[in-house]
Amino acid sequence: MKVNYFELLSPAPIPMPDAGQVLSPTLRRISSIGYDVYQSYLAIVSLDLKAYLSMTPYAETYELLPEEEKEKITLFQLITANPQSRELMQSSLNFFLKEDIQYAPSHHGFISQTDGKATGLITKDNYPELCSLICRRNCIKPAQEEDLSKIKSKKALEIMKKIQKGRTEKSNKKTIDNNMELGNIISAVANKSHSLNILTIWDLTVFQLWDCFSRLSNNSIYDIQSMSVAAWGNKDNYFDATAWFKRIDR
Secondary structure, eight states, rough: OOHHHHHSSSSEEETTTTEEEEEOOHHHHHHHHHHHHHHHHHHHHHHHHHHHHSTTTHHHHHHHHHHHHTTOOOOOHHHHHHHHHHHHHHHHHHHHHHHEEEGGGTEEEEEEEEETTTEEEOOOOTTHHHHHHHHTTOOOOOOOOOOOOGGGOOHHHHHHHHHHHHHHHHHOOOOGGGGGGGGHHHHHHHHOOOOOOOTGGSBBHHHHHHHHHHHHHHHHHHHHHHHHHHOOOTTTTOOTTTTSSSSOOO
């Protein structure tokens, strides 16, 4: 599903056909449920199959299955099969979507409702795409793997498996940067911005916050470079005066 920069910045929900309207929560709304709860909601929508299995006793059993059997198993099915993880998934969907989300066993998925009327259905088929959009609205990269069952080419399947393996190994090596923790970014932006402060910043969506942070970071670099060139010049006798408004979403 293609979503442009304007839509991601907007506080308005982004509709995903047959599923629901995806919100970018405001900092105030995140504060109302608590940071740890918000992190647990993000964790479940950015989860991939192997990461989920690693938290269960079935990881080794899964690895012993034939490839054809592995490709039939989806993360959505595993999570909804367990009442505790299904409840967490429902809570996270209720937080990130505008509609009321209720699990419907007969439909093997979650029904989206508006004023008691069904408006969408979230199943194993559209859940990965929905999670991808939720992650984008929260300015994080989703970890969910592509659905390999839809790949018919044997060569393409082998390539995708290698790519997924490389991604997993890379993510396992990542270290947490405490400077990029949400609370610290809120403080940094509120005290650096010329228009926001610690009282008004809570009305920003989480995507808008990270966008502000990126702009402030880029503009700080631009200011340093412009002052340096103005005072000392540079070897190329060139300065990009348009750098301050270059796109940062790509």
